[in-house]
Amino acid sequence: MSLTISEFARLVGLAPSALRFYDDCGLLPPASVDSSNGYRYYAASQQPRARLLRDLREIDLPLAEVRLALDADPAVLADIVRAHLRTVEAKTAAARAAAHHLLTQLLTERTTVILGGPEFASSTRQVAPAAATPAPIIAPIAGASATSSGVEAELAVALGCVLIELAGDEVTFVATDRYRLAVRTVRAMEFAGPSARVLVRADELAELGRWAAAGETVRVEVGAGGAELVRGDEVRQISVVAAEYPAYQGILDGLAAPVCRVVVDRAALRAALEGRDVVAFDIGSGRLTVDGEQTLEVIGSGAARIGFTAELLGAALEASVGPDVLLEICAQDRPVVVRSADQGTFTTLVMPVRLDG
Numbered sequence: 001m002s003l004t005i006s007e008f009a010r011l012v013g014l015a016p017s018a019l020r021f022y023d024d025c026g027l028l029p030p031a032s033v034d035s036s037n038g039y040r041y042y043a044a045s046q047q048p049r050a051r052l053l054r055d056l057r058e059i060d061l062p063l064a065e066v067r068l069a070l071d072a073d074p075a076v077l078a079d080i081v082r083a084h085l086r087t088v089e090a091k092t093a094a095a096r097a098a099a100h101h102l103l104t105q106l107l108t109e110r111t112t113v114i115l116g117g118p119e120f121a122s123s124t125r126q127v128a129p130a131a132a133t134p135a136p137i138i139a140p141i142a143g144a145s146a147t148s149s150g151v152e153a154e155l156a157v158a159l160g161c162v163l164i165e166l167a168g169d170e171v172t173f174v175a176t177d178r179y180r181l182a183v184r185t186v187r188a189m190e191f192a193g194p195s196a197r198v199l200v201r202a203d204e205l206a207e208l209g210r211w212a213a214a215g216e217t218v219r220v221e222v223g224a225g226g227a228e229l230v231r232g233d234e235v236r237q238i239s240v241v242a243a244e245y246p247a248y249q250g251i252l253d254g255l256a257a258p259v260c261r262v263v264v265d266r267a268a269l270r271a272a273l274e275g276r277d278v279v280a281f282d283i284g285s286g287r288l289t290v291d292g293e294q295t296l297e298v299i300g301s302g303a304a305r306i307g308f309t310a311e312l313l314g315a316a317l318e319a320s321v322g323p324d325v326l327l328e329i330c331a332q333d334r335p336v337v338v339r340s341a342d343q344g345t346f347t348t349l350v351m352p353v354r355l356d357g
Helices: 005-012 016-025 044-058 063-070 074-106 117-130 146-159 202-212 248-253 266-273 310-319
Strands: 002-004 040-043 111-116 161-167 170-176 180-187 190-192 196-201 217-223 226-231 234-238 260-265 278-284 287-290 294-301 304-309 324-329 336-340 343-350
Touching (some): 005 040, 063 074, 111 117, 117 161, 117 170, 117 180, 117 202, 117 217, 146 161, 180 248, 202 234, 248 343, 266 287
Antiparallel strands (some): 161 170, 180 343, 217 226, 287 294, 336 343
C-alpha cells in the first residue's frame, strides 16, 4: 500500500518538510515518485527506518553519523549512540561549568542564612558519611575521549563532597557515592539573598559541623568571594569546590510508588546485620526475616524479597534517628528509601544487590 507524504509523516512522527529534506540527503527516499506531478509516495515497510531516523535526530546525532547508524547492525548502532551520549554529556558539563563560573562572577549579592548550631551539626553528621571518602578513582571508559575522562574525574571530586543548597528559606544537605544518597533539609531561622549552592569536601564539612555544635546558632554566608560559617564572633572559611554535582533531584522525583512499605525497630535491624556481608530480607505478613534465620516484627503493607550489602544498609541505619526506621521498596533493582520515622526531613536511598536464586 502506498502512502502519501502527509499520511506517512503522521505515522512516523516526522514533518513532510523533514521527509523532503531526508529524501534530498539520500537518507530516506520515497518508494516512488509520480513523474507527472512530483508527488512522493512511501511504503508501509519504510516506517521502522523512518522512526529510527526520527529518534536519532531527536538526540541530535549529526547527519554523517545518522547515515552510518541507519544501516548498522544493533551492536554497532548502540556503540554509535553511546559515543554520541558521551560527547553530549561532556559538552553539557563544560557548558554548566562555564555558566557556573560566569554566574559566580556576576553574583555580587550575598546569601545569608541562620540555622540552629545543633541542627547544622546533626545534618552534617547524617549526610557526610554518604559521600565517597576518599573520592573514588574512576577509570575512563575504553575509547573515551580525554574530555570524557575529564568529566569522570570531575565527578569523582564531586562525589567526595556534600552539596549545600540554600533556597526557599531552607537549607538542603546532599551527599552520594552512587550507591547511597542522603538528603537532609533544615528550615532556616532567617534567610536573606538569592538562592545559592556550594560544594564542600565531606571531611571538612564534618569538622565544621563539630565546631558548629557548640553554638546556639550559626550563620552561613555565600557570595562571589566564597563561603564562610560564623558562630558568635568566630568565623570559619569554607573551602568551596568547583565541580558539577549529580542531578540528585531527578533521582528522587523518579522514584516509583513502593510495593512494600514497613516500619521496623532500627536498633534490632542494625544488630541483625552484624557479622554479615550480603543479607537477604524476606518481608511479608508482619515479619522481616534476615537470611532465613532472624525474624523481626514490622508494621506496614506489601511483601518483598530483596538483598543489601550489610555495611551499606548499616551505615544508613546508623545515620537515622529514633527507635524506628521506615523502608520503602519499589523493586529489587531500584533504590530503597530509608526514612527516619521520627525525622521526616532526613532521607537515605540505598541501592540493593542482586540475590542468587
